[in-house]
Amino acid sequence: MAKRIDAKDLNIYYGKFLAVSDVNFTIAPRSVTAFIGPSGCGKSTVLRTLNRMHEVIAGATVQGDVLLDGDNIYGSGVDPVDVRRTIGMVFQRPNPFPTMSIYDNVVAGLKLQNGRIKKAELDNVVERSLKGANLWEEVKDRLGKPGAGLSGGQQQRLCIARAIAVEPQVLLMDEPCSALDPISTLAIEDLMQTLKEKYTIVIVTHNMQQAARVASKTAFFNLQAVGKPGQLVEMDDTEKIFSNPSDQRTEDYISGRFG
């Protein structure tokens, strides 16, 4: 299921503005990788290039390659829609579809991609995905109720269920807990530990404790200077980044000297 991601010489632009330059990294399958760094350094931008969500913004372009098990998702003839079916995403703010029930939210991806699917199969997907997102017990008796009626933490888990319902290879999470309370955050962090057995997970977080708790590898991004593009400073085992980073800037950041 899970696939490896290689980013090669990524330069990411908003119009003519170079937002992030020369990013290279490799992310192993079935692992959790955290992107940390100060606001505006381009971590979310890098994350969004991994499933071609970046180009949804008008004028945004990417140079370089992102390889998914060796296949370039920026290759000619590759449809971004297919890329996004393979690489799912969970956003900062929970965003269930307000017109849909819990059930319909979970199967939205499948239904909108493939059209008709048998009811029994959909039922299976709903149960499997909601169990996978650790939400089944809480909502199994009210699957027909609107998804927007759930609490923030439940909505975010619903969004995770929706993302894993289409069985992606990779799951990108853009600050998935920043709008949630500590208990919901804990629930989602626990969930990540289970999910990494099946998926490659990349998470952007502002919470360094969270990165230390959930990620096996951590990448530190920073601006080269004010007004200059962001860059990947270093990427290493999480333990090493937080105890003995190779770069002085990483140490300054994690010890709270700036950012």
Next chain:
Amino acid sequence: MTTISAPSLLSAKKGSGSRKFKNSLATVLVYLAFGIALVPLVWLLYTVIDRGWKAVTSAGWFTDTQRGVTFSDKGGGVWHAILGTLEEVAFCAVISVPIAILVAIYLVEYGGGWLARVTTFMVDILTGVPSIVAALFIYAVFLATFNGQFAGVYASLALVLLMVPVIVRTSEEMLKLVPNELREASYALGVPKWKTIYRIVLPTAFTGITTGVVLGIARVAGETAPLLVLVKYTPNLNGNLFSGFQASLPLMIKEQVNNLNQANSGTAYHLDANGNRVAGAVANYAPDRMWGAALTLIAIVMILNLIARFVGRFNKVTQ
């Protein structure tokens, strides 16, 4: 601490006196403005209901036509005018709604280039076009150039020009209200853009767009200038939108206005129901019918507005 808090409380009280006065003054002014704005509305409604009630509650008002009924005859109804108004407005809506919603989708979801800017500019201009000018345009094209005959359909076409910009504007606002996060969530699931618009964006904005459509319909239902220019009034029932004279409520009102002075211009006597000469001017039912038709028109527009409000209640966007 008490020695500090006591004087500060006192001084606060002193300051709050003038603040309270200003607050009361502002409140009074706001309520006064509200009352003044309400006066013409209530007055108009009272006048129309008071004078139109008699005709509207008369037997056969909603089922009869004015066929063979002169100003001095009792009876007759507005069914022919209601049918004409509904047909003309419905045909107008059938053309306008798809065009307007597609334009709004283009502007919000695909726009950004020069074509979108030109479209927005054109819609702005169209919003400001007086209805008589829209009517003259249709007249020039279809009646003068292509030798069309007066018919309800041409009024519908002129109303399209007035209705499209209204619905484009409201639909645009409603589509903009759909959070971008929902589109991104859909894209991230591997859903193509057109399907995202069709299955996620439009359903989310549905109630808002419907409200806009109904308000747009209500707006053109009372429009008069295109009807005066492009259709001719008939007291008979004509269900054919594409041929012949066709009545509508605004035209019927105008027709009654034309008859208002009929009684005064006649002779000093008239015949009663039994054929006997009776002294005095003939009875004139035109004023009753005029107010009755006006009341009927207001009622139809109000019902449409209520429908819009009712649909708006079910607005599903909760974020």
